[in-house]
Amino acid sequence: MSLILTELQQNIINAYQKGFPLVARPYQVLAEQFNSSEAQVLAAIRQLDEAGALSRVGAVFNHKKAGASTLAALAVPAAELDRVAEIVNQFDEVNHNYEREHSYNLWFVVTAYDENALAQVLTKISELTGLPVLKLPMEAAYHIDLAFSINFATPSFSTSTAHAQISQGH
Amino acid sequence: MCNYTCPPKAKLTELERQYVLLTQSGLPIVAQPYHFIAERLHISVADVLAMTKDLKARGVIRRIAAVPNHYKLGYRYNGMTVWDVQDEHVQAFGQAVGRLPFVSHCYLRPRHLPRWNYNLFAMVHGKTAEQVQQYRIQIKDLLENVLQLRNDDIDQARSYQSNDILISTEILKKTGLRLKR
Numbered sequence: 001m002s003l004i005l006t007e008l009q010q011n012i013i014n015a016y017q018k019g020f021p022l023v024a025r026p027y028q029v030l031a032e033q034f035n036s037s038e039a040q041v042l043a044a045i046r047q048l049d050e051a052g053a054l055s056r057v058g059a060v061f062n063h064k065k066a067g068a069s070t071l072a073a074l075a076v077p078a079a080e081l082d083r084v085a086e087i088v089n090q091f092d093e094v095n096h097n098y099e100r101e102h103s104y105n106l107w108f109v110v111t112a113y114d115e116n117a118l119a120q121v122l123t124k125i126s127e128l129t130g131l132p133v134l135k136l137p138m139e140a141a142y143h144i145d146l147a148f149s150i151n152f153a154t155p156s157f158s159t160s161t162a163h164a165q166i167s168q169g170h
Numbered sequence: 171m172c173n174y175t176c177p178p179k180a181k182l183t184e185l186e187r188q189y190v191l192l193t194q195s196g197l198p199i200v201a202q203p204y205h206f207i208a209e210r211l212h213i214s215v216a217d218v219l220a221m222t223k224d225l226k227a228r229g230v231i232r233r234i235a236a237v238p239n240h241y242k243l244g245y246r247y248n249g250m251t252v253w254d255v256q257d258e259h260v261q262a263f264g265q266a267v268g269r270l271p272f273v274s275h276c277y278l279r280p281r282h283l284p285r286w287n288y289n290l291f292a293m294v295h296g297k298t299a300e301q302v303q304q305y306r307i308q309i310k311d312l313l314e315n316v317l318q319l320r321n322d323d324i325d326q327a328r329s330y331q332s333n334d335i336l337i338s339t340e341i342l343k344k345t346g347l348r349l350k351r
Contacts, residue, residue: 012236013243019233022223024202024215026234038201045236046199055237056196058203059222065230066182066190071279071291085342100250100336104286107250107336134286140261140278142268 005053008034009044013053020057068118069111070137073104074129081105087128093121104134182230185211189221190230197234240274241341245295249302250336251309252288254281259316260290266312267292272305287320287330299337306335 005013011034020026027041034041048054063069076084081099088094088108097108110125112118126133182190192210197203204218211218225231240248255263260278267290268276275293292309296302310333317332 013238016236017238019235022219022226022234024204024219026203027201042199042201048236049199052242053239055239057199057236058196059190059193059225059234060232060237061190061194062229062232065228089342097342098338099340099342100338102334102336104336106342107338134282136279136282136286136291138277138279140264142261142264142276142278 005048006044008036008040009048012041012044013048063109063111064138067111067113068115069109070118070122070135071107071109072122072136073134074106074131075104076106076131084129084131088125091121091125186221186225186230189225240295244297247296247299247302248338249294249296249306250338251292251294251306251333252336253290253292253309253313253333254287254318254320254330255290255313256316256318257289263313263316264290267309270309272296287318288334302335302337
């Protein structure tokens with residue numbers, strides 16, 4: 001299912017992936033920028049949220065500084081993938097879990113209160129699955145914004161075109 | 171007016187921990203979102219804003235933002251591209267890759283030889299599988315001259331590659347940060 005977004009909604013998404021103004025009434029500031037009203041901006045964002053177009057509005061935490069975190073991977077025999085994924089997903093500390101096409105086919109992020117708690121969860125996952133866990137904690141981030149411009153045009157097979165459209169989003 | 175002072179260490183204070191617990195799944199979409207936090211934490215709105223500003227300055231909060239659901243917006247294909255970049259070049263080239271408009275995350279991570287030889291991770295998002303492969307080629311062009319050649323230590327059991335792409339086939343779980351109390 002595809003969503004039809006208003007120009008205001010597209011502007012909000014592209015401008016505010018990188019950050020809302022840190023003031024008591026942030027939507028007032030956005031409204032001024034887009035020649036809109038606070039009520040209109042709020043309504044546009046609520047609608048996006050209800051349509052599932054937003055994961056959330058709020059703080060994006062650095063998992064490493066708010067707690068301890070690592071990316072981890074398992075090489076799971078195909079026949080056991082469902083069983084192993086279920087074991088991994090049952091942990092509250094696991095907040096992303098993706099199946100990927102590779103011998104390491106299960107990739108997940110584990111976040112815990114501190115390094116000790118993190119190590120315990122990884123050990124437990126290894127014990128329950130019977131598989132060694134590949135631990136890949138972040139050592140440096142080269143793109144701290146974690147935002148990229150959404151290209152609202154239809155999919156393009158021409159990379160140069162797609163690239164230009166995405167760049168214009170800034 | 172503002173009673174909030176910056177703690178000397180990066181470690182979170184009890185009040186900050188409560189703030190994280192309260193806001194990790196998002197802020198309410200209302201005109202004055204920080205009033206909600208102020209009420210719950212029994213502090214003033216000015217204190218909430220000061221604390222948020224300080225957490226940002228210390229890097230605990232990356233940003234306050236609308237986080238899009240890429241999948242719902244048509245970006246059905248995400249590829250985790252992984253690269254074996256020479257250590258002495260990884261910082262400069264990591265930054266260059268991170269600046270590419272289609273890269274959402276770019277991280278340095280440890281190698282685990284012989285199981286895993288890739289140290290640079292760049293996540294790309296596309297609306298088609300072809301687009302994602304094109305992005306991989308663009309990154310490869312950028313990194314061509316700094317990719318590791320491991321001719322010396324190729325053993326019989328394993329041949330190293332200088333890069334790979336891991337396409338996600340299924341999202342099995344996705345939630346925000348969930349720190350326990």
